Amino acid sequence: MTSTATRAPAQGHGLLARLAAATAVGSTGLAAGGTAGALLATDLAGPAAAGLPLGLLVLGSAAGAVLMSWLAARGHRRRGLVLGYTLGVAGAALVVLAAVARSLPLVLVGSVALGTANSAVFLTRYAAAAATTAANRGRALGTVFFATAIGAVASPLLLGPSEAVARHLGLPRFSGLYLVAVLVFGAAALVLATGARSSRGGPVGQGSGRAALRAVLSRGRGRVAVLMLAGTNLVMTGVMTIAPVHLVAHGQGLDLLGTIVALHVLGMFAPSPVSGRLADRFGPLPVILAGAVLLLAACLLGLFAAGHGTVAMVGHLLVLGVGWNFGIVGASTLLAGAAPEPLRPYAEGIGEMSMGLAAAVAGPAAGLAADLGGYWALSLGGAVAAVCLLAVYWSSNGRTSS
Template sequence: MKTRQAQARSSLPGETRQRRRALALLAVATAIGSTGLAAGGTAGALLAVDIAKAQAMAGVPLGLLVLGSAAGAPMLAQQAAIGRRVRGLALGYAVGVAGAVVVVLAALWQNLPLLLAGSFFLGVANSAVFMSRYAAMDTATAGTRGHAIGVVFAATALGAIVSPTLLGPSGAVARAMGLPPLAGLYLAAVLAFGFAAALLATRSGTLGPRPEPGYGFVAVLADTVRRRAAVTAVGVLAATNFVMVGVMTIAPVHLTEHGHSLGQVGAIVALHVTGMFAVAPLTGLLADRKGPAGVARLGGLLLAVAMVIGLFVERSGALVMTVHLLVLGVAWNCGVVGGSTLLGTAVPAETRPHVEGIAEVMMGLAAATAGPLSGLVAEFGGYPAFCLIGTPAAVFLFLRRIPS
């Protein structure tokens, strides 16, 4: 008769296989779902200008998308808290499908309010893409959380890099269907989000800790505030997102104003996106082996380097701008991987889904603040002006003592 210890050992290989299958499912669903990201980030601005005939409207759909992403985070976190992590992600993608359909109708009818409403709901699917990293941590053991995040972020890179390249082909498909070409990326989003939702909906059971009742939002927030490591992790995530979104709001405008073609702008932004996601397996490994605090501080250092380079882009060519945005992308990756992994160890498993929702809302609010602020600052002080604002935040992250 086996002892209890021997039985536990014999179940480990099966548990490991189950974890790997769950992580593989998340990675595939995220790779597919992230191919819908360019709909809101690329086509939204162009479609708003086309409908409103005013360039000032270009950033409004993205702003609504960011707000939708922040609003969707608590909903997905609540699903995770009651033991429905994967179903929550599937629901987020399904809401994104509805949003994309609404925008297609807005393009067909040239209706700006519909475009803005659809952009908001599209943001919920974006929230599902990025909150998949927390689901990945549920598949990991204590020493492999960084690796799990790295796998999902690498999958995100595949879809996020491919997504903008669909602008031309999807436009041709939309035109053949009698729709405006700019509706094409939203048709791609319908397919991507829909397939990701269907794939995740096939998974039965729960992922992560079993739900335990009695954890209200106020109690969770009060407990989180008392935990220095948790507060620091949320701060790292929000500050990193603030700097990155602020720069990337004005970078494409700066490039086009200085005579760079749309093709050049797309290539430079693609390198930036590669830095954001493709290095995640390496940063995840570093977080597991050296600790998340070190990776987060590395992110702060790289953010500071990127901001200093940004001070000189006014008088430089495309090469300096490319290096600036590539370093910025890697810095964002370090901050998010380090901050997310730190958050996973800073709070109890039972309350972690709620805290993850708080962190995502803070990242969304930081992004929603940085976008308009950077545009305003750049209007009066030029591109380097926002880099001057971002530099102290980056240096603070690097110098701050981050709990392990």
């Protein structure tokens, strides 16, 4: 007879495998809102509009994070993820129709809905952290993030082939990745929907719960985690809003562009087993610090990379991706341990919302900066933001133990 203690780890491993599989599939649609969104907006309305789809996408991602975290706090974490992917399917389909109609406003509406699927991809890391013990939280989170690399690296590589498919179907050239998103977001929703149901939970008491949540997020580990999540995503999103447009404007074909973006995405997710293990071994704060330093190095490299060929740009974007990975894995592990269990889904949702709002600011601001001062101005702005991250870390480090 199998004991409950024996079954629990097996159930945890099975859940982690299902979460990783859904993430690997769903993340194949990530480049639709980022890389293809900027290119499609530029085609419809010029370079100044490049950041608008991503800005609206991350607003949708932030709203989706709130909804999914609300469901998670009531014991429906997986149901919330399925809902996020389903809304993403609808958003991707709307963008394809908008591209056919050459309607930027409809592209932006579809981008909002598409953002909920992106939020589902990234919120899955917290579902993995909740499925294991505190001592292995970083490893579980890193496992799902590593699974993200499978689809996220493949996604930009599909830019060229999906363009060919779109042309064959008589659709606009930059709509191909949105067709991919329709398929893979739907498949990810199916993978999660066919699993066992989440256990039911109860809502936290409104008065005491809100006060306790404010206390967690306004000081110490919770405050550092949220600020680092937001700042890390701001730097990365700002640079990656413009980098594909800059490369295309300088003569790069879509196949080579897809390869360059894929290398950046590989840097974003492939180091996750290492950064997760380091967060468990040494604590999340040193991992966060390493991420901020790498982001600063990437932006400083960007000051010179734009005029020095493809290899320099690849190095710049690869370091940017690794810096993002260390910052997000470290801050997510810190946040997951900062709040007590009943409040944790709410704290995670606020952390994800902070990432979305930061990216919503970064996208349009990056487009404006690049329009006024070129890639040099964009990289300088990213470097200043990375220095601010280091300042937040050092000002808080004396009051926050790892």
